[in-house]
Amino acid sequence: xxxxxxxxxxxxxxxxxxxxxxxxxxxxxxxxxxxxxxxxxxxxxxxxxxxxxxxxxxxxxxxxxxxxxxxxxxxxxxxxxxxxxxxxxxxxxxxxxxxxxxxxxxxxxxx
Amino acid sequence: xxxxxxxxxxxxxxxxxxxxxxxxxxxxxxxxxxxxxxxxxxxxxxxxxxxxxxxxxxxxxxxxxxxxxxxxxxxxxxxxxxxxxxxxxxxxxxxxxxxxxxxxxxxxxxxxxx
Numbered sequence: 001x002x003x004x005x006x007x008x009x010x011x012x013x014x015x016x017x018x019x020x021x022x023x024x025x026x027x028x029x030x031x032x033x034x035x036x037x038x039x040x041x042x043x044x045x046x047x048x049x050x051x052x053x054x055x056x057x058x059x060x061x062x063x064x065x066x067x068x069x070x071x072x073x074x075x076x077x078x079x080x081x082x083x084x085x086x087x088x089x090x091x092x093x094x095x096x097x098x099x100x101x102x103x104x105x106x107x108x109x110x111x
Numbered sequence: 112x113x114x115x116x117x118x119x120x121x122x123x124x125x126x127x128x129x130x131x132x133x134x135x136x137x138x139x140x141x142x143x144x145x146x147x148x149x150x151x152x153x154x155x156x157x158x159x160x161x162x163x164x165x166x167x168x169x170x171x172x173x174x175x176x177x178x179x180x181x182x183x184x185x186x187x188x189x190x191x192x193x194x195x196x197x198x199x200x201x202x203x204x205x206x207x208x209x210x211x212x213x214x215x216x217x218x219x220x221x222x223x224x225x
Contacts, residue, residue, distance in 0.1 A: 004153075032211050043115070043202055043216030044154070051211065089153050098144065098167055099214060101153035 003027045004092050006102035014110055019077040021105045023090030026071060030092035034099065035064060035075050038087045047088075048075070080109045113137065115217035117203050123223045124193055132188040132220045136205030143186050144214060145178055146202040154202055160186060161208060193224045 005024045013019045021035075031052040036044035050057040050064045050073070057064050063076045077084055087106050091099040116135040124130050136143050142161055146154035156170040163183045171177070175193075180186040190197055200221050204214035 006153075009151075034213055036214075036216075041218065043204070043218050044214075045216070046213035049211065049213060093211075095210070097142065097161070098156045098159050098170075100156065101146075103151065103153045 001026070002102075003030075004090055004100050004102040006088075006090055006105050008105050009103070010106045010108070012108045012110060013080050015082055016079045019075075019080045019084065019107055019109065021075040021077075021088050021090075021107065023073045023075075023102055024071060025073075025092050027092070027094070027100075028071070029094045030100075031095060032093045033064070033066060033073050034091045034093070035062075036089045036091060036101075038089060038104070044089055077107075080107075082109045082111050085109050115203055115205050115215055117201075117217035117220050119220060120218065121221045121223075123225060126193060126195060126224055128193050130190050130193055130222065132190075132201050132203075132222070134186045134188070134203030134205075134217060136184065136186070136203070137215055138184075139207070140205035140215070141183070141208035142206045142212075143180060144204045144206075145186070145188050146204065148200045148202055148219070157188070190222075193222075195224045198222055198224045 034049040035047045038044040066073045087104045089104045090102040093099045145157040148154045159167040160180045175191045178188045200219040202219045204216045206212045
């Protein structure tokens with residue numbers, strides 16, 4: 001039973017447009033959510049996070065939205081840039097410490 | 112500053128052999144995690160250390176897998192009697208251990224069991 005799901009394996013957008021990556025979860029005990037970005041042959045790097053007590057967190061071009069009732073979060077990137085092309089992982093955590101990851105969405109930003 | 116270091120970066124071994132994978136976390140990070148990533152999937156949790164002790168080893172798939180962190184810094188993931196299904200990228204991550212601190216990942220060890 002996969003507790004964190006990213007249903008879109010891939011997404012392609014034009015440079016300058018908005019990228020929206022989605023993530024759904026099933027465990028209501030998750031109280032902290034993170035997005036990581038991964039380039040080939042490298043480990044994931046932290047991008048942005050949100051606590052379950054908030055519904056939005058913004059950092060520059062990146063905004064994460066959380067809808068607790070729907071158990072859904074999304075990452076918005078605007079404007080998208082070619083350097084944003086990577087695999088994006090959604091992760092969720094309980095206060096027990098470990099993070100559970102989705103299978104990732106490969107974003108391609110076309111110049 | 113130095114990030115999380117994992118050695119070797121690649122390891123090829125024969126089925127049935129024993130392997131050790133090493134992780135050197137960021138200095139001062141008390142929490143250390145091991146994940147395994149197969150092609151097309153996200154990182155899968157294996158084990159989490161807080162200091163020297165394993166706080167959660169619920170992700171270890173069976174008793175062929177074992178990890179240690181004897182001095183609360185460097186950690187070694189040990190796999191006995193390797194099987195072809197163990198082939199994956201093994202990721203190590205560390206964090207300061209404070210509430211809601213993100214993980215800092217190494218570049219992983221790609222293990223191939225032939």
